[in-house]
Amino acid sequence: MTQAFSTLAEFRSLLASAPASDGAAYGAAEERNGQLTKPPGSLGRLEELAVWYAGWRGDAKPSIDAPQVIVFAGNHGVTAQGVSAFPAEVTVQMVMNFQHGGAAINQLSKAAGATLDVHALDLDNPTADFTQGPAMSEAEVVEALLTGWNAVAEGTDLLVVGEMGIGNTTSAAAIAHALYGGEAEDWVGRGTGVDDAGLAIKARVVREGVAVNADRSGLEVLRCLGGRELAAMAGAIAKARVARIPVVLDGFICSAAAATLAAEEGSALDHCVAGHVSAEAAHFNVLKNLGKEPLLAMNMRLGEASGGALAINIVKSAVACHSGMATFAEAGVSAG
Secondary structure (H helix, E strand, O other): OOOOOOOHHHHHHHHHOOOOOOHHHHHHHHHHHOOEOOOOOOOOHHHHHHHHHHHHHOOOOOOOOOEEEEEEEOOOHHHHHOOOOOOOHHHHHHHHHHHOOOOHHHHHHHHHOOEEEEEEOOOOOOOOOOOOOOOOOHHHHHHHHHHHHHHOOOOOOEEEEEEEOOOHHHHHHHHHHHHHOOOHHHOOOOOOOOOHHHHHHHHHHHHHHHHHOOOOOHHHHHHHHOOHHHHHHHHHHHHHHHOOOOEEEOOHHHHHHHHHHHHHOOOOOOOEEEOEOOOOOHHHHHHHHHOOOOOEOOOOOOOOOHHHHHHHHHHHHHHHHHHHOOEHHHHOOOOO
């Protein structure tokens, strides 16, 4: 199999040349939506979702038959700074739980009719402590991007990506701070449940990491402040963009990873919707910067693709109504 890219420059070029939504299918879906047996706009955002989905799939009357959830796991060297309430060993233990079917994401994927794949990325070799310099070399971030790119299954028609990695809320906060400015305190939250002292440590670590890694281009922010699982999520989201597969974004960490793509290419997330807004306070502001209105607000902050997976059924319901409902003509109902 030919490798899709081998450098960040090649990956950046793929992002820039990715296809747009199918305008003809989008227009035909809009026309169909106007003929369905309901008052105009009465299904609210479900109508917008269905037309958006139809445009990306190139089908005015689509169906969702093969949703895929992918969880990527990685370990972070910055945990040496005391930013998490849990040790890094928990990442390995949770990966085993995913593989044995015992985690929340297993249940949510099953309920949504989605396949679930889990990829652990070099857990025995944490990224470097980004307060001392870049978290990853170019070779390391490219390898992680490729893992995500190649993890998107043939035939997938809706994608959700998520993560597991002790310390990755600190990484996400550093990315958001680097991309959007403000103060470090604006972007840090309690993550796994750190106390006030831990929160202060996270803010210091984010501040130091952003100061040490000065490049603000999206992929360099990902390389210098991200982790392997964040890069893998970005790679999978980018592959979905190239393949015109709609994506449901998960929480704060997923959205921060996605934000690095948007910083590189303004249209890179046009195929994405925000599945939910999490209880991690900074997530709302990341979504605001991305121009994404969440589908759900359930006070969740678990990660592991849980909020995105929960939203799969919202998108499926939107598409089912759009494609399954009769038009006024088909139903013999007067349109008024």
